[in-house]
Every structure is written in C-alpha cells, then in structure tokens.
Amino acid sequence: MATIIDGKSLANELNKKTKLEVEQLKKKGIVPGLVVIIVGEDPASKIYVRNKQRKAEQLGIYSVVEEAPSTISEEDLIGIVQKYNQDPAIHGILVQSPLPKTMDEPRVTRTILPEKDVDGFHPVNVGRLFANLKGDYPIACTPRGIMTMLKHYEIPMEGKNAVVVGRSNIVGRPMMALLNNANATVTLTHRFTSNLSQYTQNADILVVATGVRHLIKADAVKPGATVIDVGMDRDENGKLTGDVDFDHVKDVAGFITPVPGGVGPMTIATLMQQIVELAKWSD
Ligand SMILES: Nc1nc(=O)c2c([nH]1)NC[C@@H]1CN(c3ccc(C(=O)N[C@@H](CCC(=O)O)C(=O)O)cc3)C=[N+]21
Numbered sequence: 001m002a003t004i005i006d007g008k009s010l011a012n013e014l015n016k017k018t019k020l021e022v023e024q025l026k027k028k029g030i031v032p033g034l035v036v037i038i039v040g041e042d043p044a045s046k047i048y049v050r051n052k053q054r055k056a057e058q059l060g061i062y063s064v065v066e067e068a069p070s071t072i073s074e075e076d077l078i079g080i081v082q083k084y085n086q087d088p089a090i091h092g093i094l095v096q097s098p099l100p101k102t103m104d105e106p107r108v109t110r111t112i113l114p115e116k117d118v119d120g121f122h123p124v125n126v127g128r129l130f131a132n133l134k135g136d137y138p139i140a141c142t143p144r145g146i147m148t149m150l151k152h153y154e155i156p157m158e159g160k161n162a163v164v165v166g167r168s169n170i171v172g173r174p175m176m177a178l179l180n181n182a183n184a185t186v187t188l189t190h191r192f193t194s195n196l197s198q199y200t201q202n203a204d205i206l207v208v209a210t211g212v213r214h215l216i217k218a219d220a221v222k223p224g225a226t227v228i229d230v231g232m233d234r235d236e237n238g239k240l241t242g243d244v245d246f247d248h249v250k251d252v253a254g255f256i257t258p259v260p261g262g263v264g265p266m267t268i269a270t271l272m273q274q275i276v277e278l279a280k281w282s283d
C-alpha cells in the first residue's frame with residue numbers, strides 16, 4: 001500500500017510560512033497584493049476564485065477580484081490588465097482560465113507584465129523555465145507545487161524516469177521542464193501517444209494531467225512508482241475524482257496523491273507563495 005502524499009497538510013505548512021513572510025514584508029511597508037480577473041459567470045470558476053481570495057485574506061495578502069461580464073471585449077479586458085500592470089499595490093495578476101472561446105487568451109497573458117505574472121504563464125517566464133535560468137521568476141503553480149511535494153517526500157528525481165501525461169501549457173509542459181531541470185529523464189506523452197502504458201509502466205515518477213477520469217489503472221503503473229494525479233474530474237454522482245484509479249493504483253504505487261486533498265491545495269498554496277515572492281522581488 002502506497003504512502004498517501006498529504007497535499008492538504010503540506011499546503012497548510014507552506015501557508016504558515018507564507019503568512020510569516022507576509023508579516024515580515026509588512027514591517028518593511030510592503031503589503032503583497034493579488035488581483036484575480038474573472039470573465040463570465042461559470043459557477044466552478046467563481047468558486048475557485050472565491051477560494052483563492054479567502055486564502056489570500058487569511059494570509060494577510062491584499063486581494064482584489066475583478067469580475068467582468070462574458071460580453072466584455074478583448075480590448076477592454078486588456079485594458080483592465082494594463083490598469084493593474086500600473087498599480088503599485090498589485091504584485092500579482094491572475095486572469096482566471098478559461099476565457100470565453102472568442103478571446104485570444106495567449107494575447108491576454110502576454111499583456112501581463114512578466115514581473116506580475118503570478119501564474120508563470122507569460123512566454124518570458126516560460127522561456128526562463130525552459131532555459132533553466134537561475135534567479136527570480138514565477139513558475140506555473142501546479143507543477144511547482146508538485147515539485148515541492150516531491151522534495152518534501154524525498155522522492156529521488158536525478159536519473160529517474162519521469163513520465164508526464166498531458167501537454168497543456170499550465171501543467172504538462174512546465175512539469176516536463178521542472179523534472180528535466182531536476183535531472184530526471186522526462187517523457188512527455190499526450191493524446192496521440194500510441195501504447196501509452198508502455199511509457200507509464202517504466203515511470204518512476206508519473207504525473208497525470210489529462211482530464212480523463214481514471215485513465216491510469218493499476219496495470220499501467222510500475223510497482224513502487226510515485227503517482228501524481230492532477231485530474232479534477234467528476235464521477236457519475238458529481239463527486240470530485242482524478243485521472244488515476246486511486247483505489248487500485250494505491251496498492252501498486254510507492255507514493256500517490258489523492259483527489260481531493262493532493263495537488264489542488266498545493267496549487268493554491270504555491271500561488272500564495274508566489275505572490276509574496278513577486279512582492280519581495282519588486283522591492
Ligand atoms: N489563471 C489560472 N490559474 C490557475 O491556477 C487556475 C485557473 N486559471 N483556472 C482554473 C484552474 C483550477 N485551479 C485549481 C486550484 C486548486 C484547486 C483545489 O484546491 N482543489 C481541491 C478541491 C476543490 C473542490 O472540492 O472542488 C482539492 O483538490 O483538494 C482546484 C482547482 C486553478 N486554476
């Protein structure tokens with residue numbers, strides 16, 4: 001039976017550190033500030049945004065939510081981003097994804113100043129990550145949170161086979177870069193990969209971010225592997241579940257993240273960590 005990676009408790013630990021960092025910054029007259037911009041009325045997105053705002057406030061971070069109607073033009077949305085680019089009280093700008101399909105989301109992302117890009121999605125920050133640059137820049141929160149979990153549980157990465165399933169810009173691709181920078185041998189698989197299990201069965205570290213419920217079954221996992229489930233899927237009863245068949249994979253894996261209580265809380269905690277870092281770096 002695998003060790004369950006407790007994302008929730010690790011997130012609580014990280015949040016405590018962040019809260020202390022906020023107190024230190026406040027002594028220097030800096031209040032870290034976050035704006036979350038949400039377009040439209042998607043109820044799930046609204047819940048996430050409210051959760052982020054609540055967490056920010058708990059940690060003493062100044063937080064603004066900017067709600068725009070789904071009818072807003074791309075130009076007007078870019079105008080909102082530019083307003084916060086200029087606002088010295090705001091250190092991090094997050095535009096909640098997904099945007100309405102009519103919008104050019106990469107263009108909106110490019111409008112955010114790289115030094116206020118709390119998601120790490122701006123091509124300048126993506127480029128820094130892929131070039132393995134040292135120094136201070138934001139990194140996509142979900143993959144960075146996963147690295148924090150791997151390090152906390154002392155999962156070896158150097159020379160290990162890491163397989164990432166899913167090649168999104170928000171999870172799979174930055175995850176590939178981070179694992180590669182940590183000296184793992186990384187394979188990035190995706191929907192066109194033929195015979196996926198031949199890759200996953202060789203993974204010492206398996207990160208799954210596809211949005212396909214229970215895509216990964218026990219027979220696709222190497223005994224003792226570390227399995228990280230980024231999925232947030234709904235079962236037939238509307239209950240949150242992952243891309244990994246947890247109940248069976250836990251008997252094969254060495255370490256495994258649950259859903260909920262795994263990657264999700266670490267993503268939010270990493271977001272908070274990164275707002276404080278952006279505020280510090282702006283000083
Ligand atoms: N610009 C942008 N940045 C994001 O970081 C971003 C985004 N857009 N759009 C949506 C996704 C989704 N996301 C989640 C983070 C934490 C949980 C989370 O805390 N999940 C809990 C459970 C939540 C529940 O019960 O529904 C858990 O896994 O335990 C969920 C989802 C951030 N996102």
Ligand SMILES: [Mg+2]
Nearest residue numbers: 261262263264
């Ligand atoms: Mg989770």
